[in-house]
Amino acid sequence: MRTGVLILPEKRWPNAVHQWRTVDELGFDSAWTYDHLSWRGLQDGAWFSTFPVLTAAACSTRRVTLGTLVTSPNFRHPVTAAKDAIAVDDISGGRFVLGIGAGSVGSGDSNVTTKQSFSRRERTDRFEEFVELTDKLLREPVTTHHGAHFSAHEARMIPGCVQRPRLPLAIAATGPKGLTLAARHGQAWVTVGPTDWARGFTPEECLESVTAQVTALREACARVGRDDADLDRIFVVTDMAGDFLKSPKSFLHLAELYALAGITHLVVHWPRGEGIYAADPEILHRIADEALPAAREL
Template identity: 85%
Template sequence: MRTGVMILPEKRWPEAMHQWRTVDELGFDSAWTYDHVSWRGLQDGAWFSAFPVLTAAACVTSRITLGTLVASPNFRHPVTTAKDAIAVDDISGGRFVLGIGAGSVGAGDSNVTTRQTFSRGERTVRFEEFVTLTDRLLREPVTTHHGTHFSAYDARMIPGCVQRPRLPMAIAGTGPRGLALAARHGQAWVTVGPADWARGFTPEECLEAVTAQVAAVRDACHRIGRDDADLDRIFVVTDQAGDFLTSPASFLRLAEAYAKAGVTHLVVHWPREEGVYAAGQEILHRIAQEALPRVREL
């Protein structure tokens, strides 16, 4: 099992730089950030744009995979998203993964470019078109596409991705259509647990939901004749998974449970001083020293 760290883009760069370097130096496999204009209960605090932050992170790290978890059609367009992704892929030396999701109404930024609130079904349709067009843009030097929601006219993506045939995409989705997108277009699939996680779940219910989701994404792969073993299965851990940042032992127990469920990549949040994802600032160092070697064997 691989392990990554989610770093919220809320710190000015002199402090944020330390976070990204630390994840790299401690031996974690990946580091990610949310892609929002603002986010939930932190919407009135500092919040920086994901792609510039990841570009800066690429310049101060040398080993870890970097990525968005996740970009969405709520305020992005495939042409500019693909162009930014290609740049980060180049600057990082081929260490970038583009995570994409359908977007959430409750995230706090779903109406920053339009007053229209899309239904779940409408978001899914926009998501499908966004992913399909982005896939083309990342593969082809010039793309023209006349879509219902997104279009591209002689969109040039030169010189293209460092990673071939294109940089990896991590597709977030738990419904049938989202899982089908992950199976068809993704090099990774992403979940945060139960689809309606905001209403609250016990750790046992969260594990049960992820176990069922992993089985469903495997079925989606098999329906199109794809070997699910080549699809990275990423679980972004929230507080509903349990109090796992209290000790290396609790983290290891979490990793063992989710590895058994079929997760291949566990992403935890950088401990914040207070509020959401608050924990002791030293815990990542202890996890790296005492738990990571055993987690890699799972």
């Protein structure tokens, strides 16, 4: 089991750099941030652009994998997203993962660039085309594509990715089409558990949901002739999954449950001082000291 930390891009860099360096120095496997223009209940607070933040993080860390959880077609275009991803991959020395998802109308920025709210079907269709075109852009030096939602005319991606044949894609999905995309194009799959957050779920229900999703992913891999063991299976922890940051003992207990469910990579949020994801600011140090070695054996 690998463990990562998700850092919200809400602090000015002189303050944020400490977070990224700490994750790197404590020995966590990965460090991520959301790719939004603003986000939910924090939409009127400070929020910085994702790819510049990850570029700065790449220059300030030495070993940790960096990535987006997740980039979406709501306001990104595959050509510019791929170009940015190649740059971060280069600057980081091949430590970048591009997470991609369909996006959510509840995130707070889904219609900032269009004034249009896409239906669930439209988001799914755009997501599918976004993933397929991004995959092609990251593999080929020049790409031309004219699709239903995105176009690229002789889009040049030179010199290409440091990682070959391209940098990894982490596909966030729970539905049949999305899981098929993950099986065909992903090096990792991402879930946050139940998608209807407003309903409320117990930790037991969250675990059951993730277990069922892992099973569905394996079935999708079988349909396309893919070994599901090839995919890193990432669970981004939310409050409904239980209190992973209560103590190292709590973290390890819950990590064991999710390892049994088929998860290979846990991502917890950097403890904030108040509000969402609030926790003891020293807990990551304690988890690194007391739980990470055992977690890696799961």
